[in-house]
Amino acid sequence: MALDTVQDFVDRARVLLQDTIEPYRYSNDELVGALNSGLLESRRLRPDFFLTKSIPSYSTGDLSEEVTIDDQYKVAFTYYMVGHAHLRDEEDTTDQRATIYLNKFLAQLQVVQS
């Protein structure tokens, strides 16, 4: 599965969240919002992502819109989306999963061995 459009990112996150069957546990709005939060976070960690462009912001209004992130970091943002979604839940296991995924996002932006 390619990671080109907002829909692709949402679909990939749903696979990791085991939320692929409707009615969804996590709405498209939540997941796209998580993607936007990840972009803001990445601006702080990796300002070189946005040297020649402003921080993009996506909505559920057009899920076919292309996500303009460098290919080598697209997977990292799916991890952020999954971790961000888990933060909504209150169970201990989901807290751990949220931490794991968010840390994986941070690591992939800053470290090679991640």
Place this chain on the structure above:
Amino acid sequence: MSDVLDRIMRGARMRLPGALDDAIKEELFLVLDEFLQRSTIWQEDITFKVTSADTEYVVVPSAGTIIRLLQVTNSDEVPVRATMQEPFTIVLKEEPNEDTFTAKVALTVVDPTTRDGNPEVPEWMLVKYHGIILDGVIGRMMTQPAKPYTTERHAVYHTRRFRNGIASATAEAKRKNVHGGQAWAFPQSFAVRRK
């Protein structure tokens, strides 16, 4: 020129895992600027007409921007005393006779870059010094904090190679790329002419 720049970009990508092309191009511009400012290898002869009515003249290079005035000579190739307090403006020490002078200036890169974000530099310079330029780019990139390619030890290594390369290029420029050539020539203004 794009072939050489592509080779520099490929070399940088190989040694800088996780580096973005935009970031590499940013550092490439700064590396080229440092290389040219220190080595003075990019030079241009600019001719300009002078009259006795004026001692200040504006010269504009065909590419890049002027960083240093190296020499001004008259039509007989005799050096003329001049300064360049502000870039592009040559101020002659003495009022000249009507003539055509030649200003030899040193240049460096300047914005805007080309449409694909590459700075404009002579292709021969990139062909000859692409290895040194690559070392400079890698060294600078590796000093960036909190990046997958941040490596202090390798940054020192590549930066040292870059600085050594600048020194070599400077020496070659002084000798006009002549193997074993000397940098100094007898000043023509001392020449004795028969009357």
